[in-house]
Amino acid sequence: GENVEQHPSTLSVQEGDSAVIKCTYSDSASNYFPWYKQELGKRPQLIIDIRSNVGEKKDQRIAVTLNKTAKHFSLHITETQPEDSAVYFCAASSGSYIPTFGRGTSLIVHP
Amino acid sequence: GAGVSQSPSNKVTEKGKDVELRCDPISGHTALYWYRQSLGQGLEFLIYFQGNSAPDKSGLPSDRFSAERTGGSVSTLTIQRTQQEDSAVYLCASSFAGRDYGYTFGSGTRLTVV
Numbered sequence: 001g002e003n004v005e006q007h008p009s010t011l012s013v014q015e016g017d018s019a020v021i022k023c024t025y026s027d028s029a030s031n032y033f034p035w036y037k038q039e040l041g042k043r044p045q046l047i048i049d050i051r052s053n054v055g056e057k058k059d060q061r062i063a064v065t066l067n068k069t070a071k072h073f074s075l076h077i078t079e080t081q082p083e084d085s086a087v088y089f090c091a092a093s094s095g096s097y098i099p100t101f102g103r104g105t106s107l108i109v110h111p
Numbered sequence: 112g113a114g115v116s117q118s119p120s121n122k123v124t125e126k127g128k129d130v131e132l133r134c135d136p137i138s139g140h141t142a143l144y145w146y147r148q149s150l151g152q153g154l155e156f157l158i159y160f161q162g163n164s165a166p167d168k169s170g171l172p173s174d175r176f177s178a179e180r181t182g183g184s185v186s187t188l189t190i191q192r193t194q195q196e197d198s199a200v201y202l203c204a205s206s207f208a209g210r211d212y213g214y215t216f217g218s219g220t221r222l223t224v225v
Contacts, residue, residue: 032212043202043218044216089154093210098169101154102153
């Protein structure tokens, strides 16, 4: 089955800095890569996703990049703000199997 | 409805009792998932329903856990003879299509077994 590794487990940045979270996957058949943000005590929410026919996708201050050859994808947050503080989960899936989630990255943005 | 609705939001039960957790997905969403999240941990897959197909039960941790989805809409997760290790937040999610589409999660049910 699919195996997703997510790094780092904790990331601490100063407000205004950029943050990068990386995930690797094992199954070359995976073609859908969502990212979820979970604020403390809240539900996970889909913030951005990318499919394997695209190398990069941006939505305001967040972007996701995908390298199919190396089987890794990354979440980039620019100009971080305190409200970006949360746990971020990556996932990988295809139409054939349940999405496999990474173990999460706790992002702390210091004012 | 506008979102995925779960009830109850909190449940405290005595060890050995049975509990039922309910999920009402977004109208029209054919896929429904149950996940479990222990304190500070990741998302543990439990079960997946897609339309009228047989559910994928591969994530259920023991035969004390079962789930059903009636009429392709509301789902109930049942835990029999609860144990303290069952304490967690149980999250339901729905998606308008298959496994390669994003989820909308409910707010979860926080289960505490005492």
